[in-house]
Amino acid sequence: MIVGLTGGIGSGKTTIANLFEQEFSIDIVDADIVAREVVEPGTPGLLAIHSHFGNDILTPQGTLNRTKLRECIFSKPEEKQWINDLLHPLIRQRIDLLLSQTTSPYALLVVPLLIENGWHKTIDRLLVIDVSPETQVKRTCQRDQVSEKQVRAILTAQASREERLALADDVINNDSALNQQRKQQLLSQITELHKKYLALTQPFL
Structure with missing residues (x-):
């Protein structure tokens, strides 16, 4: 079973994909790499x-x-x-x-422009990492040392938050900063999704 993982720029896709890998040894295929x-x-x-x-x-x-x-x-x-x-x-x-x-029982396919390039039609389930546009701008400006104008231009070229959520099978909200408490909350959500995905893999075995 292939779970597509996507989200807009600055949503934290890599962080969450890495948690699936570290905690449950799930194989990741990252389109950026x-x-x-x-x-x-x-x-x-x-x-x-x-x-x-x-x-x-x-x-x-x-x-x-x-x-x-x-x-x-x-x-x-x-x-x-x-x-x-x-x-x-x-x-x-x-x-x-x-x-x-x-x-691994299922694989994570991490694609930033998954919806924009039509990849959602070829996967079995879509997991969207959801954050507000304001969070995206703040994180990307800090991470990449670019202007707010540049980030907003990128956001305009990507699928909107509403478009991603409309197609999502599962959603993780990742608006908060990643402190220890937030990491535990994410791990709890990821654990529940992992259990769900394991149950869903049965027809694929």
Whole structure:
């Protein structure tokens, strides 16, 4: 059984996914990590990007210059589309492979843009990490050292809070700061969800 885990920027997806892994040894496939893997040196993804954009797209160490790539596609929709057409199938292929190799009773597929990219149609259950837009802005500004304007632009490009909640099978509210008391509350919620997911895995065994 595949449980999709998603939430907007700054919602705490990684924190909660890690708790599932640490407490219950649940296998995690993280789309952000896969997206980096498919453009590592020597991969078909990076070779194609290098061929398309030229030497400027690489750092002196031969890795992808992400800042330069953002500049190349920021104001050119056709270049952004080219990148998406190249990378999305590679990411999907790698994720399918990793999911096929999981051994825990169910697997967590962590995808930031799960709803936006239609992944919710391919999973068995959707867990949404829900926070207010105000919390998202505050956390992301602190974490990434970016302006509020930038964060709000990202929020506009993502599915709305209402859209995510409308599709959710399960919801964890993660608005509060992660102190020891809050961590215990999260663990209690995660434990209940784990029990539920174990019961739901029976038809898959």
